[in-house]
Amino acid sequence: MFKYILKRIALSIVIVFVIATITFFLCHAIPGGPFDREKPLNPTILENLNKKYNLDKPLGEQYIDYMVDVAKLDLGPSYYYTNQTVNDFIERCFPVSFLLGVCAMLVAVVLGIPAGIISALKQNGWQDNILKILTTILVSLPNFVIASGLMYILGYKLELLPVALWGTPQQMIMPVLALSAYPLSYITKMMKSSMLEVMSSDYIRTARSKGVSKFMVTYKHALKNAILPVITVMGPMFAGIITGSLVVEKIFAIPGLGQQFTEAIFNRDYTMIMGLTIFYSILLISSILIVDIVYAIVDPRIKLGKEKVE
Amino acid sequence: MSKLLTVNELCTSFFTKFGEVKAVDHVSFELDKGEVLAIVGESGSGKSVTSMSIMGLVAKGGKIISGEIIFEDEDLAKKSEKELSKIRGKEIAMIFQDPMTCLNPVFTIGNQMEEVLKIHQKQLSKKERHAKMVEMLEKVGLANPLERLKQYPHELSGGMRQRIMIAMSLLCNPKLLIADEPTTALDVTIQAQIVDLMRDLKDEFNTAIILITHDLGVVAGIADKVAVMYAGEIVEEAKVDDLYYHPLHPYTWGLLKALPRLDMKENELRPIPGSTPDLLLERKGCPFFDRCEYAMECCKEHRPDKFVKENGHSVKCWRYHEDFKEVE
Ligand SMILES: Nc1ncnc2c1ncn2[C@@H]1O[C@H](COP(=O)(O)OP(=O)(O)OP(=O)(O)O)[C@@H](O)[C@H]1O
Ligand SMILES: [Mg+2]
Numbered sequence: 001m002f003k004y005i006l007k008r009i010a011l012s013i014v015i016v017f018v019i020a021t022i023t024f025f026l027c028h029a030i031p032g033g034p035f036d037r038e039k040p041l042n043p044t045i046l047e048n049l050n051k052k053y054n055l056d057k058p059l060g061e062q063y064i065d066y067m068v069d070v071a072k073l074d075l076g077p078s079y080y081y082t083n084q085t086v087n088d089f090i091e092r093c094f095p096v097s098f099l100l101g102v103c104a105m106l107v108a109v110v111l112g113i114p115a116g117i118i119s120a121l122k123q124n125g126w127q128d129n130i131l132k133i134l135t136t137i138l139v140s141l142p143n144f145v146i147a148s149g150l151m152y153i154l155g156y157k158l159e160l161l162p163v164a165l166w167g168t169p170q171q172m173i174m175p176v177l178a179l180s181a182y183p184l185s186y187i188t189k190m191m192k193s194s195m196l197e198v199m200s201s202d203y204i205r206t207a208r209s210k211g212v213s214k215f216m217v218t219y220k221h222a223l224k225n226a227i228l229p230v231i232t233v234m235g236p237m238f239a240g241i242i243t244g245s246l247v248v249e250k251i252f253a254i255p256g257l258g259q260q261f262t263e264a265i266f267n268r269d270y271t272m273i274m275g276l277t278i279f280y281s282i283l284l285i286s287s288i289l290i291v292d293i294v295y296a297i298v299d300p301r302i303k304l305g306k307e308k309v310e
Numbered sequence: 311m312s313k314l315l316t317v318n319e320l321c322t323s324f325f326t327k328f329g330e331v332k333a334v335d336h337v338s339f340e341l342d343k344g345e346v347l348a349i350v351g352e353s354g355s356g357k358s359v360t361s362m363s364i365m366g367l368v369a370k371g372g373k374i375i376s377g378e379i380i381f382e383d384e385d386l387a388k389k390s391e392k393e394l395s396k397i398r399g400k401e402i403a404m405i406f407q408d409p410m411t412c413l414n415p416v417f418t419i420g421n422q423m424e425e426v427l428k429i430h431q432k433q434l435s436k437k438e439r440h441a442k443m444v445e446m447l448e449k450v451g452l453a454n455p456l457e458r459l460k461q462y463p464h465e466l467s468g469g470m471r472q473r474i475m476i477a478m479s480l481l482c483n484p485k486l487l488i489a490d491e492p493t494t495a496l497d498v499t500i501q502a503q504i505v506d507l508m509r510d511l512k513d514e515f516n517t518a519i520i521l522i523t524h525d526l527g528v529v530a531g532i533a534d535k536v537a538v539m540y541a542g543e544i545v546e547e548a549k550v551d552d553l554y555y556h557p558l559h560p561y562t563w564g565l566l567k568a569l570p571r572l573d574m575k576e577n578e579l580r581p582i583p584g585s586t587p588d589l590l591l592e593r594k595g596c597p598f599f600d601r602c603e604y605a606m607e608c609c610k611e612h613r614p615d616k617f618v619k620e621n622g623h624s625v626k627c628w629r630y631h632e633d634f635k636e637v638e
Contacts, residue, residue, distance in 0.1 A: 202411040211399030
């Protein structure tokens with residue numbers, strides 16, 4: 001298993017390298033430069049700027065320089081904010097986005113799994129019907145609609161919570177709720193269908209015929225099997241929450257990395273765009289790897305590095 | 311001496327959106343200690359629903375409508391879920407058709423076997439439980455029992471898993487074992503081994519067995535009595551030899567003709583024409599009426615009574631009414 005993980009990490013590095021290459025050339029293929037403004041800059045200043053950031057060198061040389069820096073985990077200086085590097089931004093903004101994402105994910109898992117179980121056990125009962133309606137609504141509403149709705153009701157009408165910024169626990173509630181709505185509904189639905197399938201399987205019948213109580217059948221025999229498919233989606237889902245938080249961050253004026261990303265695009269801050277793309281892809285790849293490892297621990301049929309038996 | 315199990319006029323129905331499905335329809339039979347009853351019949355004839363009714367585990371939507379299931383002088387049909395769960399696995403154990411899917415894939419064999427002992431034999435220490443499991447695995451002929459306990463189901467073959475199911479079901483020395491097509495999913499050679507194993511264990515533990523199968527060949531090797539089920543009813547019941555040599559019901563004749571024999575030529579196998587009746591429809595006459603070569607006018611309108619011969623051989627067919635005379 002250890003060997004397999006090493007192999008996966010090596011493969012991940014190759015993937016990141018390819019992504020970095022593609023982003024680099026895409027950024028340079030876009031017409032216009034990083035210092036194009038509404039009012040053109042003085043040509044000498046522009047020349048000096050290009051010189052300072054090595055933009056006067058041939059593209060191939062720039063590419064090699066950039067890749068060497070990336071390999072050293074140095075994502076370069078920002079073209080927009082003087083004297084600040086991309087790494088500075090990540091260090092400052094990522095913890096905020098990460099905390100927001102982790103909280104949203106926790107809410108989704110901690111509420112979604114029990115909700116899915118209840119829905120399955122009380123299939124077509126009132127609990128299930130309420131959950132069905134709720135999850136359908138939450139899945140179909142985009143998170144900025146939910147965010148605005150929450151802001152209007154909890155922030156403006158009832159004046160219970162602050163409508164913007166980040167720092168206090170009260171300020172965290174609304175963005176976390178807005179961001180967790182979709183994954184929460186998704187996990188609930190998935191857990192329900194998975195639980196229903198497992199509850200009608202042969203080994204559940206075997207357990208019942210051994211005299212195992214209904215409670216133990218549900219929480220020992222069924223749960224561990226039913227949760228497996230949910231675990232598989234958790235990695236991409238977490239990465240999706242983190243990368244997808246930019247709208248919510250913008251609405252609540254949260255100084256996170258998502259907001260930084262949108263700004264970088266408007267500002268034509270190429271190193272920032274490239275750096276954040278690489279950073280996000282590392283995040284995505286590692287969350288998928290972590291989920292694969294967790295899966296192998298929970299499901300004895302999976303041996304990492306070998307084909308699934310049967 | 312009273313019987314171990316007496317099933318009396320048991321009716322179990324499923325309530326679907328199309329209506330009531332009478333899966334088990336006035337079924338009665340008896341079983342002594344250590345006796346083996348085989349229940350045979352086509353797919354959908356209600357064999358599994360009968361056994362699940364005895365266990366009190368009829369699937370969602372199904373219900374025991376009427377009848378008694380007297381096990382050791384107590385009516386299981388009247389017992390609560392809690393009382394039943396004390397009997398399941400301890401007094402009455404069960405094994406199923408598909409050993410590949412009957413064990414939980416995410417727990418070890420040891421974990422799943424130990425569970426039975428933890429529930430029903432709380433007085434045992436961890437060591438005693440372990441010793442008992444090892445002993446039982448040896449009894450069902452599995453090599454390396456210590457290693458088996460640590461393995462997961464996917465690491466074992468179908469035959470091994472069925473042996474484990476049998477070992478697990480016998481851990482508490484049940485008085486009754488219900489085996490629902492225990493050999494159907496296995497290779498022919500393994501089938502024979504499993505039947506032999508069940509016979510040996512029956513002799514050793516004096517366990518009564520209800521063996522459900524649609525393979526009359528398996529029956530001959532192990533059963534004392536045979537009940538033939540058709541469309542939710544037991545249409546004929548007899549000692550094994552009586553049933554094989556003097557079958558009475560036209561359906562049983564058909565079943566025996568459909569059984570392949572070594573001295574048969576290739577196209578001599580004769581399946582019974584037609585298909586089983588729709589259990590959703592209200593039946594008036596004999597359920598086998600449509601497919602019976604010997605059907606008479608009265609069979610269409612009147613459900614046959616049960617006729618019992620002196621040797622206990624019973625049949626539900628109007629041919630055995632005292633007024634019946636064969637016309638040439
Ligand atoms: N969960 C259910 N819901 C509705 N009807 C059911 C259900 N389970 C069984 N039945 C009905 O009960 C009848 C008897 O089914 P049962 O499973 O007992 O047949 P069987 O004799 O065991 O057949 P097989 O040899 O295929 O196992 C079937 O015709 C089926 O339509
Ligand atoms: Mg069956």
